[in-house]
Structure formats: structure tokens, C-alpha cells
Amino acid sequence: MPQSYIKRILNARIYDLAVETPLDEAPLISTRMKNKVLFKREDLQPVFSFKIRGAYNKLLQLTDEQRAKGVVAASAGNHAQGLALASQHLGVSATIVMPQTTPAIKIDAAKRRGSKVVLMGDTFDEASAHAQKLVVEKGMTYVPPYDDADVIAGQGTVAMELLRQYSGPIDAVFIPVGGGGLCAGMSAYIKYVRPETKVFAVEPVDAACLKAALDANRRVTLPHVGIFADGVAVAQIGKEPYRVIKASIDGVITATADEMCAAIKDVFEDTRSITEPAGALSLAGLKKYVAETGCEGKTFVAISSGANTNFDRLRFISESTEIGEKREAIFAVTIPEKPGSYAKFCKLLGKRSITEFNYRYADNRDAHIFVGLQVSPSNNDREVIANTLASKGYKVCDMTENETAKLHIRHMVGGHAPQAGDEKIYRFEFPERPGALLKFLTKLAGRWNISMFHYRNHGAAFGRVLVGFQVPKKEHKQLETLLKDLGYPYSDETNNEAYQYFLG
Template sequence: MKNYLQRILTASVYDVANQTPLTLASNLSRRFNNRILLKREDMQPVFSFKLRGAYNCMAKLSDAEKARGVICSSAGNHAQGVALSAQKLGIKATIVMPRTTPAIKVDAVRQWGGRVVLHGDNYDAAKAHAEKLTEERGLTPIPPFDHPDVIAGQGTVGMEILSQHPGPIHAVFVPTGGGGLIAGIAAYIKQLRPDIRIISVEPEDAPTLERAMAAGRRVTLDEVGIFADGVAVKQIGKEPFRIARELVDECLLVSTDEICAGIKDIFEDTRTVMEPAGALAVAGIKKYIAQTGITDATLIGINCGANMNFSRLAHVAERAELGEHREAVLAVTIPERPGSFKDFCETIGNRPITEFNYRYASADEAHVFAGIGLVNGLDDRDEVVAALEEKGYPVLDLTDDEMSKVHVRHMVGGHAQQVADEVLYHVRFPERPGALLNFLKRLGKRWNISLFHYRNHGADYGRVLVGVQVPPAERADFKASLDKLGYPYRDESNNPAYALFLS
């Protein structure tokens, strides 16, 4: 470890890398009664810490190794670091990336001058192909994490933390995939401040270090989730594990929902959107506080990257509320009769309904897929379920069911074979407490609702698609009720999509 201290102190990183800020997350700190600091590695030129290790490793190559050109395998961030370092050093670089790598990372590598080869569906497949090309073409490999010079380059993050915050620090939370970052940070900090806890944070579906620590040896995972693609590796590096096994104090695992909530938390404090791996540390800090009840401590999280595909933002926003326990997803069976929606909403009380999916299925009962906004987290969820069951509604809590959250919520509906006299309307109403219930009260119990879809989109107005069984002779009365309500609406009964999929 003393050897690593010297390597880190003499690392060549600042020709290309920045000393990134250590900033106070004021909102998070207030919420959790601790001093939470964020190490902003997302502010590097390639929006990730990976530049440090890549450049340090490449700067130490011999002239012959540089002349042959370099190659690496990467899910994206190491690739950008290698590409920029190669451009700076005048070296040709070949980058092998999984086909699942976000386009923003692939495009960035090409912009830095790297030659991109897309191969395989995960990091390990890309790594195997890079090893094959290395042998065939005599290229110089630049490992993403399992090399002393790469580890030393990443260790400069720990060096900066101690210089920027010489005061008491309870723990540093480090996103972990292949282990280069946590090994470098731990090797430096534990030499100088052994009292500081080093805590690894990994996704539940990619626990490379956690499994290795439990087994006492490196293990190869059968499969890994790729939501947090920056840490999606099947096995921690040999040298990182040697260091981590000795110096890392604890491993925490976090869910996809918790990662999404972390992305939202960081955005609210910094107005910057992290990639999923970049929010692991904040998700881990929140879990650690919940588990230990710690207060008035200094907790530091590494924001390791911000290479986020714009197309993923909708998914992140949707899952963030679940990760914060601000939404419950429930399947509720209600009677199929006019007014049953209104009764259901009154049972929910003043809690906001964030989503409502329903399609007529039978003459006796209806199955509703509902999102319920929560005020007091898990306790509030229990109260909602209890209130519904007390009213005689069968309830299935789907908040923790992955299939329901990813797929079923978007598939509720379909054709209804026994619905007569249905008209379809799109209604817009102000997004405020009681507005949805007011809409349902206006319909009263005169007409039966046969289709209903609503989802809170975070705007200042809500949008409802509603199907109602209204005999032709009563349609003037129905439109008059809508007019009295005062919400903008339009008739969608002749929409061709309605005919194809719903009517």
C-alpha cells in the first residue's frame, strides 16, 4: 500500500484531468441531517473520473508501446478517457464497446478521435473481443481497472478529497464495478486517514465486490443488469480486489428505483443529470443513513459520471418517485357500476393519484392499476392499503414488482367486447389536489366509466383519456355536464387508434 501512496502522489493526470470540486449538497444535507458532500467527477472533460486512470497508464508507456497503438474495452467512460488521452499523446486508439453502450458515449469516443468497434451485449463480451484484436494486431492494451497505473490515476480522487476537506469525515461512498476507483481511493485515504470508512456501492443486479467479499475470493456473476452500465461487469479486477479486501469497510447494494431517486436528488442540488452509475454513491448514502440512523456526520459521495442518454430520462423520472417511497403502485378490484371510481378516490382521501389505468372487463367488477402519491413513505402506503381493504376492495401491492413497473402499467387496457354506447373523451384539468375527484363527481352515478387512463406528467395540468357509456339520447346532457365542469375537452370517439386498439 505504501507503493500505491507513492504512485498516486506522482501520477500523471493533470495534463488532461481537472481537480474537481467537492461541493455541499445542501438539499440532501437538510433532509438527512448530515453534511453530504459530492465529489464532482462528472465535471471532467469526458464527464467521468475514468480519464485519470487512462491517462496515467498511457503516459507511462514506452515509446515502442505507444507506436503500436493502444486498445481498450469499455462500456463507455473508460473509452472516452482512452480516446482523449490518445489524442493528447498522439497515439492511435481502438476502442471496443458493447453494442448496448448508450449512443452518447459511442459518439463522444468518436469525437475524441478513437476508432470504435461495437461487439457483444455486455462488457465481458467486448473485453474478450478486445483481447483477440490485441493478439492479432499487436496493440497495447489499456485496462479499464485492473492495472496499478490505472488504480493510481483513480486514486488521485482520494488525494483531492483529503486536501479539499481536511476536517472530520465519517465515510466516503464509492461506486464500484471493476474496482479501480475504490481501490485507488482506499489505498490513498486509508494510508493517511484510517479512521475514514470506505464504503462500496453497487447495483443489486451487479454485486461484483459484495459477492467477492462474501466468498473471500473473486467470483464471476452469471449475469449482470445493464441499467447502471458504467459498473456492469461480471467480475471485479484481481488487483482491485486484493486492495479492496484489505481496506474496504462495507458493501451496500441499491435497487434501480433507489438509483433513479439518487439521480433526482443530485439534479435538485446541482442541476446536473447523472448517469445511473454516477448516482450510486448518493443512493448508498441514503441507504446507509436509513440503516444506521447516523446524524451530524460528514458523508462524501463520488459522482463518478454524467454520460446519460436523453432517452432514458422518462424512465428515470418515473422510477425516482418509487425509489423515494413517494408513490405506491396498486392493483385494486372495484365494483363495475356508475360512481365506483368516485368512491375509490374518496377512500384514497387527499393523497394525489399519480396514475389510473382501467378498461371495462366484465359486468361485475373492474381491475384498476393505480399509482398513489405518498406523503409519509412506507407508513403511508400501509395506511392506503388498509383503508382500501377496510372498504372491501381487494388490493395487490405491486410497488416492488419489477414486471408491473416496467411493463404491465403500460399495457393495461385493450378491446372491450361488451361495452355499449361508449364515447371517448380527452379531458385536461388543473394539476392540483381534488381536481380529479371533482371531475369524477361531475360525472356522478348517471353514466358508467368504461375506460380510464391518467398519469401525472409533472406539468401544471393533467390529461385524462376517459371512455363513458352514454346512450345517444343522453349525449347532449353529458356534454352539458362537461361544459359546467369547465375543463378543456375534446371528443376522441372517431380517433382511428381508438378503433384499432380500444373500442
């Protein structure tokens, strides 16, 4: 039972390396939410993440013989840095196996702390398989990122601190979930000490392995995992975390990438620190809970769990923030292609701020414009705008939730290509590392003409590409076979409204 972790958590002697992080009130977001919001600042740990707690606690439990043979772990980020620092502190040899897609900032951080870094494969699973091979070959001890009782107990010290730091009633605590180590440790402690406090796990909507497990009443493996919040991009919840979590939480909340971006901005405005997407995930869940329940006057805690993000990701995060905050709406609007149409359209919008306006001449009948507008998140502004435009005879398509429109089309609006017959459109994700784009193109080249291509580096582990192929209908099955053989996640976007309006 989860209660068995209480003694482990109380006995975790980690504070000669990990620090007790502050529990800070967030006045700006509290005022907006009409609830008291507190941030547990795990971004202030020596490695800018809570992961140092579990890694160090695990090393403290090893025998002298195990320490002498060294430790190994597979990690693409925060666990690697936590283990590297803990190993350096105890004088233990550490080998970290990372995917080749790991950003240089994380590789350098592990090396700087004295660990040997081995780059293997494109995914965590490939890196993990190599780490297990080293365990067999060299007798090293594997230090799991989450599926281990000592690691879970180390992470549980976050809950021990926050309940000591805030003696008043706490209505709910929101905890990010990837493999589940943090949530397992924290929820076990909170439910034992303050059973009246609700505990909500928060996951990305495209990496919700805990929700899938609870729905199926067993652990399942997701067929595809979203990569935006790389710190929680896990296909299957850990076995031991799942056993603990399912008995000690009150629900699961999922958040989109846009909602995480908005939460990153919220954390910045209250703390002037920039979290990684996974680091702001719990706040995104908190905001969603408040919006859905309409509660006021409550006290909530969000875990600011990490701040290891690449600087070049900030552009994408910033662009997505307004949509995630529901303060920007994106529409495709059809207006007559004749003098005075733009002035008439803009007059109808009144004094609303236009955030984006894209147009390219296509024919002398209709003009399709891509327009972004600032809206209010509280009064169905998107729906009001769409209805107002439609009532004046405009054809309107709301693209605020259209991923292809947001990631690609808004940067491509340039006109239709009637000469590009038999065009099929696909969206891909491929490992982001030097030479990856060339390799991707080489695999696709030769059979069919590429009629459109858009790639944009978002500073993440995987690149996103929108590609058009000119493929005769009788060869569609051959194309599908080739795409499956590529091994990259993809989706057919030929019928996507954004493409049809502006580029088809």
C-alpha cells in the same frame, strides 16, 4: 498491501489533462438527510467521468516503443472516452473495441477524439476478446478499464484531492463499484491517510459482483448482470481491485434502479447537472445507509462519478424517481363493478394526489384498477393505505416493487383476454440496436401464436419485452428449450400478480 498504492497515487502526474474537481456541499439533500452531504464532482472532468484519470496515468507509464505501437481497449463508454482523449493528448494511436449495442453518443465521442472504433459483438466480453486478439496480432498495449495498478493509482487521485479539499472530519465516503478500480484506489488512500473515515462500496443490487466475492471469500462470476447502470454492469470484480478493496473497506451497500433514479434527481436539484445511473450510485448508497442507521449530524461524501447518459433515458429515469424516493406507491385494487364505486373509492383516499389511474371493463362483478398514489417516505404510508383499503373490504395488492408492473403492465392496462387460452408470459432482455426487435421477433415466430407483446425503448443498451405465447401444456418443455436456445435473459411471469389482475 493497499499501502503500496500511496506512492503511486502521489506520483500520478495527470493534471496537464485531468482536472481537480470541486468538492461541493449539497444543501438540499443535506437538509433532508440531517447530515452534511458533499459531492465530489467527477462529472466535471473533460470526458464527464473519473475514467480520464486512470487511462491517462496508464499511458504516461508506457515506454516510447509501446506508445509507437499504439494502444487498444474494450469499453462500452466512459473508459473509451477517457483513453481516447488521453491518447489524442499524447499523440498515441488508439483503437477502441465496443459492443454493437453501444449508444451512438459514446461511439461518436471516441471517434471525435481521434480513436479508431471497432464494433464487435453484443457484450463487453465479446468486445474484450477481440481487443485481446489485436494485442497478439499487432503488438498493441491493452489498457484495462480497472484491473491494472497504474489505472487504479490514477483513480486514487480522487481521494487525494477530496481529503486535501476538506480538512474537517469525514465520517464516511461512498464509492461506486463496477470492476473496482475507483474504489480500490480511493479506499487504499483514505484508509492510509484517515483510517477513522469509513469507506463503503456501493453496487447495483443486480450487478453486485463485489458483494458476491466477499460473501464467497473469492472472486465469482455473476450468472446475470443488470444493465440499467451500464457504467458498473460488471459480472466479476477485477483481480487486483478485489485484493485491495477487501482489505480497506467497511462494507458494501446495494441499490436498486429506482433508488439510483431518485439519486439522479437529488444530484440535479442540488447541482443542476444530470448524472448517469452509475454516476448517482454512491449517493443512492449514502441515502440507504442514513435510512438504515438513522444517523444525524455526520459528514458524508458521495462521488458523482459520471454524466454520460443518453437523453432518451431521461423519460424512464423520471418515471422511476418517485418510487425510488419512496414517494409513490402502486396498488392493484379490486372494487365492485357498479355505479358509484369509483366515487366511494376516491373519497376513501381523501386528498391524496393520484399519480396514475388505469382501468378497463372486464365483467359485471369486479373492477381491477391500477392506481398510483403520492405517499410520504417517512411514516409507512404505503402500509397505512393498504390497511385502510383492506379494512373497508377492498382486495389490495401492493405492486410498488413489482418490476413487471412498473416496466410493462402500467402501460398496458386494457382488459382481460378470455379467448387467449394456454397463455404463458415471459419477460426478456435483448441487445438494443437497429433491427434488434425484428431479429428477436423472427427468432420467436412460427411455432406458437404471440397473444400479447409490449416493448418500450428505455434508451439503454438492452431492450425489455413482455411477451405472451399461446402454448398447450404438453408443449411447455419445448417452449423452454427454444427460449434457452435464444440466448437472451428471460423470466417466466405467468404467475405475476400484475398480469393476473389486469391481463390474464
